[in-house]
Amino acid sequence: MIRIPPYLQKGDTIGLVCPAGFMPVERVSECIRVINEDWGFTTKVGSSVGRQYHYFSGTDEERLEDFQLMLDDDNVKAILCARGGYGISRIIDKTDFTRFKENPKWIIGFSDVTVLHSHIYRNYYVSTLHAPMANAFNEDGFKNEYVQSLRHALEGKKIKYQVKKHEFNKKGEGIGELIGGNLALLAHLVGTDSDLKTKGRILFIEDVGEYLYNVDRMLYQLKRSGKLDKLAGLIVGGFTDMKDTERPFGQNVHEIIRDAVAEYDYPVCFDFPVSHEKENYALKIGVGYKLKVGKNKVTLEE
């Protein structure tokens, strides 16, 4: 069985770190305020928040040190990655998960944080949280159901989401551990020590700003590396800001994904609210879920 880190109690500490791209501290302040004042937790703000080394939120050593400190601090019950960007691939193999293994805590984020989700699921079999990050709290975002879903997940409320149908959905019911994240990162991790095992699992994917041909190519990679044929179900999240080449690809992203899995008979749903946009429900990686794709609605529940 997957290990579930303890859910958070009032007053518990959430550590904030930037393991990848630079984020100005003022973009994190609303997130800190809401967690402290509205959610009743306390925050510990890491030294990588607001720090900058070129593109990154500090050098590899600085980002690693901050993340490691949060992993090893027993008072920190959850680590919220303030933003993604790029950079976790540079520190993942230097991170020491020994303490974390003994004292699991929630690791939260998406996009580049997919590397952490995959790596921890594959190597330590501890649940993590694919969820909105600091920026989602800004401009009143903290009030929406997606940021709220992160709070509910941390408090241990059982997750059940219901979403609208999509014309390409494939009906059916699948039960399995939920895994997934950003498609480009999942493809990048294939063949590494952080690679996902997908057999019998429900896989979710999302991406942003990719060329259509590249989405197609990544799906071919997953397919040809045997990651799509034995799923319990597939959840297609948001594929936003897709780009096309001068010579059009000739299919939209939904058609590309539909065709890539046409030969399999597991349930598939499209436009699930997991994405780089506002629509981004908290999902517990590694936890058993039931995906039900019906004629009129889709449900995903723990």
Add this chain to the structure above:
Amino acid sequence: MERKTFIQSSVATLTASYLPSIPRLHDGEGETLFVSPPALKLGDVIGITSPAGYIINQEIQSAVKKMESWGYKIKIGETIDKRDFTFGGTDEERAKDFQQMLDDPKIKAIMCARGGYGAVRIIDKLNWEKFKVKPKWIIGFSDVTVFHSHLNRNFGIASIHSKMCNSFPDDWTTAEPVQIETIESIQLALSGIKMKYNAVPNSQNKPGVADGILIGGNLKMLETLSATKSDINTAGKILFVEDTGEYMYNIDRMFWHLKRTGKLSQLKGLIVGGFKIKVDEDADDFGRTLQDVVLEKIKAFRYPVCFDFPVGHQKNNYALKCGVKHRLNVAANEVNLKEV
């Protein structure tokens, strides 16, 4: 007779069942037998096909005329002039055309008309049985890396990484000398001449001498083939990589991928070709050069490394024989690669 010469000259008469009994050219893992398709003779036929992006007949005419002037006959495949959006025909049409070229005993080499995207969509539809028994040269780069890698992994059959039809200039009188020379290098490679290349020394090269089978291609393609049945096997080999149109962060990520999949640890040598790096729109400064990005991944290894090798999405893109043994020599004042 030298082992390799024996293997090469025997290729035409080999059948699959004889393969285990002949002397083996070992790669790093001692598994794969590498063979080169027969060199082309005057009058031999080169087939032109589009396994990826679409191209019109007019755009390949310069290549047709040039290759005819080398003394070869040209067979133009059905995918030339065909179009399915970005592709040179549907998957079925592209696979069928390529299959015909693979199976036609008269065709001694298959020149991919251009790259783009699409080889990975047809690779698993192809039947390689005839090709394995009577290998022929497959020519191209960029998306064609799928074929080089697939041949390397599965059959140990050599192929040519080079410019394609869309790089042949319409007007040879205004072409730069390097354009002409790199295109002529395709003919040299096909004719069986042992190849030799020089590169301009880069101050960040790591010196040394290495002997090994040459493999490689487009870095992005190599990443997307990872853990598939076309995944490249790099142990004991000299690896070359090139790429175009990628952001520096992505190039960094791809080199991490090579490292984390164990593809850099057992190399004999590393050749870094041309990298056309996309400038970040929002002036995100990555803070590292290409040399930094490469060298930090291989700090622990002692093999020679050279930068600025003339291979890539650029005019300076010489024909390289993948799956053939080469010697890489990286010194302070000279860099060369030669077929041995």
